[in-house]
Amino acid sequence: TEFLGMDDIDFESAEFSRRFYVKSPDKRWAYDVIHQRMMEYLLAAPRFSIQFDARSIIAWRSKRFRGPDFDAAIALIRGMLDRLPGYLRRP
Secondary structure, three states: OOOOOOOOOOOOOHHHHHHOOOOOOOHHHHHHHOOHHHHHHHHHOOOOEEEEOOOOEEEEOOOOOOHHHHHHHHHHHHHHHHHOOHHHOOO
């Protein structure tokens, strides 16, 4: 995939790198956001596709959401926000 321009960012955790495809124009930002505690959290969390940048986080699945899916997505995003380093948060 690297040859086709689809290379993702590798992390210290081989399990995390195997289970998650992470791409960012700023690798340093990605490493700041996805630190060890975040990796552990995401590995244990319900499976969602996640997209985020400096202003938003989106969690989705390829199937139709049901009531519990909304609750799980909201909990996932809250957990991610709780684990962001302080210097990445806006005042």
